[in-house]
Amino acid sequence: MAVETDPVKIMKQEVGKTAASRVSSGAIVGLGTGSTTAYAIESLGNRLQSGDLKDIVGVPTSFQAEVLAKQYGIPLTTLDAIDRIDVAIDGADEVDPQKNLIKGGGAAHTREKVVDSLAAEFIVVVDSGKLVDRLGSTFLLPVEVIPMAVTPVMRAIEKLGGKPELRMGIKKAGPVVTDQGNLVIDVKFEAIDNPIELEKTLNNLPGVLENGLFVGVANTILVGEIKDGKPTVREIA
Template sequence: MKQVVADAAIREVKSDMILGLGSGSTAALMIKSLADEMRSGKLQNIKGVATSFQSEVLALELNIPLIDLASVSQIDLAIDGADEVDPGFQLIKGGGACHVREKLVASKADQLLIVVDETKLVQNLNLSFPLPVEVLPNAWKQVQEVISEMKGSSTLRMATKKAGPVVTDQGNLILDVLFDDGINNPKDIEMKINNIPGVLENGLFVDLTDKVLVGKIENNTPVVYSPSRAS
């Protein structure tokens, strides 16, 4: 299912594009499909902008030319995954702790295409999937206390196969936040959290998504559809 939706995303790509390369399992499949199309000559003169160290390493392994985000004024298309997508195409991202670079790329892209499987579609954000908040290492406790005053419970994300917390590509820590009633006003919550001293960025992607491709299983066959944005 993930492969089918990744392949569908590549059909949105045209030669000569500067392409934002997302992070995560579905985005990794998309990057591999992109490399196949470039090797076959169907897509030419593609340059990628990586959203994480993970996508950068994969692109280099597959010989996809990369350019630095700071060296481009605009990106034609960014393709990325999401952890939750609501009917208005507002997102929670950051399950892989890459949301800062992902948001930088998304905000510079002419179009943001999100690729997910059907399990990522929700009516309300943050009822079950926590909101990642990237914080400076010496500020996490202070930020946690402020979020608690906003009726949010948070935990410091701990690493697996490593003692201690997850450390982001920027050298910061992640607080995973669940609000008592979820997030009904993403724009307001995004602004309030980012105004807390010590916060670098959070995983709410508000008013950035142009199109969503969704994979699902229908009659034992993986299919892809593009839902309409709710008004």
């Protein structure tokens, strides 16, 4: 295996490793989606293989997480078969000073919210570029919608002051389709002053399944940074 030299990738690996090191033997682990979380899943697999970690099972939040878990030898289970999740590890697209998040860059936020909200501890893995003073300042807010409701939901979002656009596929003709078979509307809000109210308001629109605001769900934020050319990880508890 080639030795990684890209400082950004090394930093993501370090954040993933740090998160994976918080998992104890016998734990039920929520496995998030995204590039940094992928390193955490890889690290969990390595710990299992070395015997450092025993008897963990994972609950994947996406097809991506499921494929990676299988690749790295992490046994999987479903929410039907368990009564708790001890820890979930997942990324975020934005994190505000109150540890509220915007997620959904990978269009997996609905499953992620189910799993991350159930976890006794939810560890968020990000790089420092994801830290913002206010949610919505750098990232559009994803809203998952059943296909028949796209147009009325977009009209309703415009009335709420948002600028909605249907997320289109890359290397795929047509829109992005979620693991649930739905579509994603990305919304620009000039300011998200009250994330908890906006989360509820959007989820009450008929046809909306879930949106990417995660309010009061995260416990620990692990932030990867590059200082003097070296990757470091700091914790916001």
